[in-house]
Amino acid sequence: MKRAFITGITGQDGSYLAELLLSKGYDVHGLVRRSSSFNRGRIDPIWQNDPVAAERLHLHYGDMTDGVSLVNLIREIRPDEVYNLAAQSHVKVSFEMPEYTASADGIGTIRLLEAIRAAKLETKFYQASTSEMFGATPPPQNEDTKFYPRSPYGAAKLYAHWVTVNYREAYDMFTVSGILFNHESPRRGETFVTRKITRAVARIQAGTQKDLVLGNIDSIRDWGYAKEYVEGMWRMLQHDEPTDFVLATGTGTTVREFCELAFSHVGLDWRDYVTHDERYERPTEVDALLGDPSKANDLLGWKAATGTAELARLMVDADIALLGSSDS
Numbered sequence: 001m002k003r004a005f006i007t008g009i010t011g012q013d014g015s016y017l018a019e020l021l022l023s024k025g026y027d028v029h030g031l032v033r034r035s036s037s038f039n040r041g042r043i044d045p046i047w048q049n050d051p052v053a054a055e056r057l058h059l060h061y062g063d064m065t066d067g068v069s070l071v072n073l074i075r076e077i078r079p080d081e082v083y084n085l086a087a088q089s090h091v092k093v094s095f096e097m098p099e100y101t102a103s104a105d106g107i108g109t110i111r112l113l114e115a116i117r118a119a120k121l122e123t124k125f126y127q128a129s130t131s132e133m134f135g136a137t138p139p140p141q142n143e144d145t146k147f148y149p150r151s152p153y154g155a156a157k158l159y160a161h162w163v164t165v166n167y168r169e170a171y172d173m174f175t176v177s178g179i180l181f182n183h184e185s186p187r188r189g190e191t192f193v194t195r196k197i198t199r200a201v202a203r204i205q206a207g208t209q210k211d212l213v214l215g216n217i218d219s220i221r222d223w224g225y226a227k228e229y230v231e232g233m234w235r236m237l238q239h240d241e242p243t244d245f246v247l248a249t250g251t252g253t254t255v256r257e258f259c260e261l262a263f264s265h266v267g268l269d270w271r272d273y274v275t276h277d278e279r280y281e282r283p284t285e286v287d288a289l290l291g292d293p294s295k296a297n298d299l300l301g302w303k304a305a306t307g308t309a310e311l312a313r314l315m316v317d318a319d320i321a322l323l324g325s326s327d328s
């Protein structure tokens with residue numbers, strides 16, 4: 001039985017990845033942060049839906065900013081595969097908490113790599129890198145595109161990307177950087193723009209919200225379905241050679257168009273509800289992200305199946321269902 005260690009298991013991607021690895025027979029260990037109240041809503045259903053598989057799921061307290069906890073956990077778990085998904089992942093928040101973001105997202109990665117190296121394990125390592133590293137470089141972007149981050153988050157992730165590459169070259173470790181374009185789902189955090197929109201659509205339709213306040217709606221993103229992207233992460237670690245991969249749909253959509261898709265799904269005109277507030281804008285914006293996933297298509301046989309329009313519809317439907325269940 002293979003053992004995996006997932007940091008960020010309580011997040012959107014971590015919860016989908018935990019389900020995937022359990023379904024493949026893995027023993028899954030997850031890093032959780034101590035908080036004053038439980039924040040395990042995304043993984044709780046595993047115990048309800050599949051109690052037998054849940055016996056192979058183990059949670060451990062720790063933090064990406066606490067190197068000792070990472071050293072001890074790696075030594076204790078001795079994982080075959082590590083998926084480093086933990087991060088302060090909100091771009092706008094990274095301008096407000098730049099130092100913490102650098103520590104958790106940047107230095108946190110080297111803390112984890114050092115923990116693996118010190119334990120002298122043959123562990124395969126996946127780093128959750130991001131299209132934000134391309135920042136100001138115009139699309140389409142692929143593995144050879146020049147990096148130009150535009151936020152403390154993008155810069156911290158770029159550091160993590162390069163140390164992942166460096167540990168592969170310096171110590172011959174099996175380390176992979178997955179450069180993922182935006183991926184969303186009904187489990188997406190409520191302050192990311194897609195979920196903010198689909199949640200508002202559900203509430204506006206139900207009459208409990210009047211309008212939706214957004215920042216820049218001209219930016220272009222390449223939005224795919226998170227459940228499919230975690231399959232790509234796993235495939236990267238099963239590939240013969242450690243190398244870097246882009247995962248994306250290959251299609252760009254503006255925030256404005258995403259609004260149109262989500263509101264029109266329930267017969268509403270987005271222009272009647274969306275207003276603007278510069279509070280939601282960033283000091284420096286990433287105008288256009290659109291990925292070229294050819295390498296993952298060719299070497300991993302991975303392809304995004306769900307396009308942005310279908311994604312918007314499924315997220316609106318999920319938010320309507322969620323509202324219905326919380327009313328009852």
Ligand code: NAP
Nearest residue numbers: 008010011012013063064085086087089104128130182183
């Ligand atoms: P997410 O929902 O925000 O989840 C982040 C996870 O990291 C949560 O489990 C969170 O724990 C944990 N975390 C945050 N700070 C931590 C710390 N100091 N120590 C330990 N755990 C910590 O993010 P996601 O969308 O699933 O993304 C997963 C990863 O992929 C992130 O690294 C993100 O930057 C990267 N990424 C995401 C996308 C995307 O479009 N979703 C694209 C490219 C790359 P709590 O639950 O306690 O907050």
Ligand code: GDD
Nearest residue numbers: 089091130131132181182191192193194214215216219280
């Ligand atoms: N969050 C948010 N809230 N974004 C808004 C809003 C708003 O009210 N109004 C407009 N936007 C615009 C942002 O300025 C940005 O151009 C776009 O919507 C997408 O914003 P987010 O959903 O916050 O995502 P992101 O692209 O900045 O970052 C996400 O994707 C990255 C991969 O490219 C995050 O998941 C990152 O962790 C990830 O690395």
